[in-house]
Amino acid sequence: MPAVPESKPVYQRLGSEESVATRATPDLSRQGASQKKRRSFKLTPGGVTQSMFTLISTSMGGGVLCLPYVMKQAGIINGVLLLVISAAIAVLTMYLLMESAQRTGRGSYGSLLGSCCGRWAAALMDAIMFFYGMGTMTAYLILEGDFLPALFAWIGVNVSRTFCIILVAVVAIPLVLPEKLSVLRHVTPISTAALIFTAICTLIEAPGRAEILPEDLPVSLASFGWPLLKCLTITLFAYICHTNVVPVANELVDPTPKRCFQVSFRVATLQLGFYVLIGVSGYLSFLGTTHQNYITNYSHDDVLINLCRLALALSLMCSIPINTNPTARAAVHFISSMKEMTSRRQPLLGRRDRLPSALRSESRGEKVLRISISLVLLVVTLTIAILVPGIADVVSLLGGSLGTLLLVTCPCIIFAKVMKEEASRLSGKLAIRTLVIITIVALFAVCVMITNAMGVSHIPLAVD
Numbered sequence: 001m002p003a004v005p006e007s008k009p010v011y012q013r014l015g016s017e018e019s020v021a022t023r024a025t026p027d028l029s030r031q032g033a034s035q036k037k038r039r040s041f042k043l044t045p046g047g048v049t050q051s052m053f054t055l056i057s058t059s060m061g062g063g064v065l066c067l068p069y070v071m072k073q074a075g076i077i078n079g080v081l082l083l084v085i086s087a088a089i090a091v092l093t094m095y096l097l098m099e100s101a102q103r104t105g106r107g108s109y110g111s112l113l114g115s116c117c118g119r120w121a122a123a124l125m126d127a128i129m130f131f132y133g134m135g136t137m138t139a140y141l142i143l144e145g146d147f148l149p150a151l152f153a154w155i156g157v158n159v160s161r162t163f164c165i166i167l168v169a170v171v172a173i174p175l176v177l178p179e180k181l182s183v184l185r186h187v188t189p190i191s192t193a194a195l196i197f198t199a200i201c202t203l204i205e206a207p208g209r210a211e212i213l214p215e216d217l218p219v220s221l222a223s224f225g226w227p228l229l230k231c232l233t234i235t236l237f238a239y240i241c242h243t244n245v246v247p248v249a250n251e252l253v254d255p256t257p258k259r260c261f262q263v264s265f266r267v268a269t270l271q272l273g274f275y276v277l278i279g280v281s282g283y284l285s286f287l288g289t290t291h292q293n294y295i296t297n298y299s300h301d302d303v304l305i306n307l308c309r310l311a312l313a314l315s316l317m318c319s320i321p322i323n324t325n326p327t328a329r330a331a332v333h334f335i336s337s338m339k340e341m342t343s344r345r346q347p348l349l350g351r352r353d354r355l356p357s358a359l360r361s362e363s364r365g366e367k368v369l370r371i372s373i374s375l376v377l378l379v380v381t382l383t384i385a386i387l388v389p390g391i392a393d394v395v396s397l398l399g400g401s402l403g404t405l406l407l408v409t410c411p412c413i414i415f416a417k418v419m420k421e422e423a424s425r426l427s428g429k430l431a432i433r434t435l436v437i438i439t440i441v442a443l444f445a446v447c448v449m450i451t452n453a454m455g456v457s458h459i460p461l462a463v464d
Helices: 020-024 026-035 048-059 069-073 077-103 109-117 119-153 161-175 191-213 227-239 245-251 257-289 303-342 364-387 393-419 424-453
Strands: none
Touching: 020 048, 048 245, 048 257, 048 303, 048 424, 069 077, 069 119, 069 161, 069 227, 069 257, 077 109, 077 119, 077 227, 077 245, 077 257, 077 393, 077 424, 109 245, 109 303, 109 393, 119 161, 119 303, 161 303, 191 424, 227 257, 227 393, 245 303, 257 393, 303 364, 364 424
16 A cells, blocks of 8 residues: 555544554454344453543542532532533544544654644653653542551551552552553452442432431532533543543454444443442532542441442552552653654654554564653652652642543644544534533633642632
8 A cells, every 4th residue: 555645644443454463464354243232241451431540540540539629619410410521522432533543543642642733742642641651640649648547557567658658659560561441351340339439428428427417507409600611620630541542542343433432432331320420429428528539428337338449459550560559651652752752763743552552562672662651650649649649739730721621622722633524513613612612611710720720820719
């Protein structure tokens, strides 16, 4: 097949006859098509269910634990509405990334954006993914440092927060070594199980907690004002799994548009259902006294909540390697991009990652570099988590800003560049305008948070 000029990219789905990936593995799509129904609900590599578990594990973190606080700030009706809007955006952008990855054959988020906007865009995206992933990993370790000491104290063992964080990092070491996310498929269901268990525990506890609340605490149904900006950032953050969307799309068996949408829709719908349950029941348990992390509202001797803490601790432990993988890969791709841009030879960006990760194996050098970066990431993030235990707000701010670029802005750009026919339709134009508006609002909220922290502005983003 003749090479396609970089200046005029022609995008084709990987299932087309002239696709590089199709010629490399002619029986892959046939195998997926013949076993489609049978594989959809089994934990097989590249299956719909395994892909769902991976993406849900990626999004698990502090955003979920802040949802009752969102209901406190925005009111139940507005809070649920924000969750629905964020879920719709997540479905749309996950699908756009998956479909664009299949049409271009790109194996990473950075190279996908680079194919649309040039080499510097690829390097910029790799940097964004790296720092976002590092912030997320730090948040996970901070939460582990909050959960585990209480659990050890529950069984009569006193251990320090530092020891717990180091223990989690050591346990995560063998899990960050595999090249492909599908290798971790047997641990990814833990996050989904933890999400379900947390929702059930919160729902069970709610009636008893509501009975002992002071009668003068009102139930907020709808609040309007500046706090809605921060609430939107939190609900968007709760759905961010986009660092792994492109790798998942490349490992997906028989990646037709229908199956890509299946994965996207099921992930966001499952999240939405349990997010609403956790947010509403958690808020009704404490009303105006709800903390930012609502789990801290419960006592340390509550058996059911301690089991919930245990489930969340296990979930976060599994989410660490799942987020380390794309973060380390982003660093590897960033280094490759820098080499390409400083080299006088023909740049490699146009040919890099043309095959999906399911078909392309790492070279020895790439593997050593990825594992080395993964181990360094663990050391750096655990050090930050130990030295700065109050970094959760800073990490949330970093995640909210870079997360908006990952969740909303970049998928919008990629959609307009790769799926030009769909983007030119009325529905496509509406989708682009919606994503642009969400980007502006979310980034404005982040700017307000920063100026408030610097003392430049005093806009109230929270209700006491």
